[in-house]
Amino acid sequence: MSKHTQGPWIQAIHSPTDVIANGETMIAMTREGLNGISREQAIANARLIAAAPDLLELVCRLASPDQGELLTLADYHQIAQAQIRRLSLDA
Numbered sequence: 001m002s003k004h005t006q007g008p009w010i011q012a013i014h015s016p017t018d019v020i021a022n023g024e025t026m027i028a029m030t031r032e033g034l035n036g037i038s039r040e041q042a043i044a045n046a047r048l049i050a051a052a053p054d055l056l057e058l059v060c061r062l063a064s065p066d067q068g069e070l071l072t073l074a075d076y077h078q079i080a081q082a083q084i085r086r087l088s089l090d091a
Contacts, residue, residue: 007053017042019050051087058083 005021012018017039019027028049032042062079065071071079 004053009050009053011043011046011050017046019046047087054083054087 005025005027007021009019009021009027012020017030017032019029021027028046030042030045030049031037032039037045058079062071062076
């Protein structure tokens with residue numbers, strides 16, 4: 001489907017500003033201090049980057065539901081809200 005490194009992508013345990021895949025492949029490193037980015041922002045940026053494969057999967061599912069899967073606007077809203085809660089993007 002895509003040429004990106006397959007997920008899951010996670011924040012590194014010992015460095016929550018880093019994103020890794022498959023337990024070892026470095027995907028991204030976010031850093032505080034650059035352009036005034038705080039540590040909290042760098043960690044939140046890494047969380048968002050780590051969510052990218054899941055978000056892509058969600059968008060693909062919503063754009064092309066499986067045969068027989070009828071989604072209402074309320075369903076889309078519920079799925080999106082669940083993803084936001086799961087990723088704790090507002091934390």
